[in-house]
Amino acid sequence: MTLQSDIDDLWARKQDGLTASEATNEHRAVLDEFLEALEAGEVRAAEKEGGEWEANEWVKQGILLNFGLRETEAREYGDVTYHDVLPLRETADLAARGTRNTPDGTVIRRGAYVGGDAILMSPAFVNIGAHVGDGTLVDSCDTVGSCAQIGENVKLGANTLIGGVLEPVEDAPVIVEDGVSLGAGCRVTSGFVVGENSIVGENTLLTPRIPVYDLVEEEVIYGHLPPERRAFTRFVESSVSDHDLIDGGAYKPAVVATSVEEETLEATEREDALRE
Secondary structure (H helix, E strand, O other), X not given: OOHHHHHHHHXXXXXXXXXXXXXXXXXXXXXXXXXHHHHOOOOOOEEEEOOEEEEOHXXXXXXXXXXXXXXXXEEEEOOEEEEEOOOEOOOHHHHHOOOEEOOOXXXXXXXXXXXXXXXXXXXXXXXXXOEEOOOOEEOOOEEEOOOOEEOOOOEEOOOOEEOOOOOOOOOOOOEEOOOOEEOOOOEEOOOOEEOOOOEEOOOOEEOOOOOEEEOOOOEEEOOEEOOOEEEEEEEEEOOOOOOOOOOOOOEEEEEEEEEOOHHHHHHHHHHHHHHO
16 A cells, blocks of 8 residues: 555544544554655645645645544653654754754754755744755744745745644645745745745735735735745725724735845845855
């Protein structure tokens, strides 16, 4: 049987009532093999097909099984005892690929993939099912949520939140494509897709519920930022702007997207000195 068919079979057993206390060593061996495949980048929670990102439902089911068919245990991390269904990811393989993770706060959970020549600064958290591509910088106080797919040569500014989408299993997670630069304090949630080589200004919220005013194509879009855009937050008039209780009007956030300018690219490239 293939790993996918093993997970499909185990998922069906879980739906029929299999519990963590009833799970056997054979069941846990399948779950361990699945986590190893995630960490090796052999399977991913979402992949691009025909220009569109689609969830691999069986992969997300495998992640959920690791919660549903394991029991919480006391575990050790340094001098700290914590309680979880999974231990943290082993990181001995990262050094061989030229990846750095700084101590005292860089947490990589089991089932997360981290590529080569990447940098993870503490404190940072990379959750199960996340995929962090080669050459990517995860800066201090960043969170990469469960199943989030981060491309190659991406820069996540300090205090950036990349949300996770684990359920429903058919929904694609947050996607940040190759070459993207997110400024400090950005938040990307609810399956939003950031197109490749885009540059997003500080403290910008990207979520399907907030409109993107794309000034390049002269259209309003939701749920994604096209490739090669410079995006930043602006505020537009709200539907309750003329309410008597609101002095001066009410506004709601929106995202404005323009073409990437040469001077913007030069500013983002300065961080390459970190690797020299």
